[in-house]
Amino acid sequence: MKVGVLGGGQLGRMLALAGIPMGFGFRFLDPDGAAPAGHVGELHVGSYEDRAALSNFATGLDVATFEFENVPAKSVLALGGYVLVYPGLVALDQLQDRLSEKTLIRSLGIPTAEFVPLNSAGDLRSLTGLVGLPAVVKTRRFGYDGKDQWVVRSEEECEAIARHLPASPDTLILEGFVDFEREVSLIAARGRRGEMAFYPLAENLHLGGILRRSIAPAPGATAALQQTAERYARQIAEELEYVGVLAVELFERAGELLVNEVAPRVHNSGHWTIEGAETSQFENHLRAISGLPLGSTAARGVSAMWNVLGSPPAAESILEIPGAHLHLYGKAPRAGRKIGHVTVVSTDGSDLAERIERIAAAAPQT
């Protein structure tokens, strides 16, 4: 089985590390010749928009996928002329635009934040009335890790913020701010025959728009909460005829769940599954897109995942922590950059907080 991946970042790299043991081979297309996945597969350096590069990339592949949702839909359309691509174009197209994503979620009757397209910066003040204050202006496309977001706290702020917004029309969305108690995410997998598997909910902590740590299963999450999240994920996946792993980010508020974002790919909040679940999200994505049976999503104990930002910690300081596993992506250090993560698995979770503290001290997120 030869798998092609658009994008050669850490997600592509971890896909390959999950697939090589099963005898899969990997090829990546990435404009960056230093892409982290280049160590574990064939790296084609080229533009996603270059038709000849795509054709060459596709030659001999059994199936293709992508590791980031900002891959141009046109590239996936073109690639689909040469090889099966999962998740498909419909899912990518709907989910890479926050407006169509939110519209889809609402159309399925799934709770989400209030939202309205912001077609002109000048409409900001009048539209806050529709979604309430505080509100958040986001770019409809290409946002990640909290970039390109502006929080509007009062009507008085509207004019000042409007001056900082991009001028081009149809690029923004205004969302009501959800005063959530915590963020959780559900990683789901859907196979080619429509069968689905769901991991336990993870509890996520973001700071400055960047995921800092996840704990899974999410402490205190009830069976009812898990079932609700699974129902939403199933509705979305079935509507999109989705194949592969998909991540649903949710807000929990007063025992209710609101879907915030849906990512058509393996996800940072699912990295704990490498050591913490019977089958990792990466292996299940590969099983799904290649038409193989999905593996068990059961958790092994309780896991915490801690992102390594900026520069790598001393390996010794991490590996001396019981149950800790270090992942480094082979990326150059840079302030705030995700260059790795640490997973720690605890049998019953009782010693997890103390272990996270030790990891946090060894790998400060600066």
Next chain:
Amino acid sequence: MKVGVLGGGQLGRMLALAGIPMGFGFRFLDPDGAAPAGHVGELHVGSYEDRAALSNFATGLDVATFEFENVPAKSVLALGGYVLVYPGLVALDQLQDRLSEKTLIRSLGIPTAEFVPLNSAGDLRSLTGLVGLPAVVKTRRFGYDGKDQWVVRSEEECEAIARHLPASPDTLILEGFVDFEREVSLIAARGRRGEMAFYPLAENLHLGGILRRSIAPAPGATAALQQTAERYARQIAEELEYVGVLAVELFERAGELLVNEVAPRVHNSGHWTIEGAETSQFENHLRAISGLPLGSTAARGVSAMWNVLGSPPAAESILEIPGAHLHLYGKAPRAGRKIGHVTVVSTDGSDLAERIERIAAAAPQT
């Protein structure tokens, strides 16, 4: 951390798959340009005896190791002039010759089979008196998977067998046959500062000299049995100032353990640790040789490992079995050749026998 591995077989490949997530890079030296580890690291194709190839191989490495005990001691000696090599030359030299291996074991007061060097085929009949009948003639070096072994059941057979033995002197050993109840193995790791970690004993089944399946922890193994095995492994490792993972194969007979073989490397009977233990034998070997703290060797549930011999099974037939993970090494199919393995992890072991049956049916060992 750049690690060099003499040998690019499946063991080297699995070392790399354990080390790449930690940010380690790998280089392999192997005479075979199609060596399975070539997919996961830089492959130098060359002879182990070629000094220039060894020097070139060693350039820029932080540490080196080997994945098979039949690597020429001279190569490790030469390599040691350029880079740290673990396990060291003393361990390799003692353990790659069955006579010095058994002599070491006996000198430590550890039970083992009766043995005597067989310096001339003509001495066979007289020497069987020393070790008893049945007895086994083995080559002192380069035997693996039960190759180059001859069982002597009666004095009458001696002459016929003697005619089939290699003529060169000092190449054979005669051992008493141990009428064991079962075979078990202990995988141990010893770090650079002498710290040790031990996996639970695995129960192994060999047929025709080839390992067929392992179960770990070994069913019914008492704490006393585990402690005895650990004591033997510690004695051997300390005597050899060993660094890395070492595998001790033992016979269990009437509640007692006899050491049969010691392999200075990661071992087939430890493959279950990839999914079945908190830290795999491959990760612990890398931690040990690079001076990092050893990881937990605790088992997750009960695991079975089934070797895939000959040709690969249909992936679907394996992956539909709950808890099963497929490993294929990227080797060309050939009757009897180890080309992969399947691990199945069970929470409490109650469903393990049934799952092994299903794996055996899907991947018959022909």
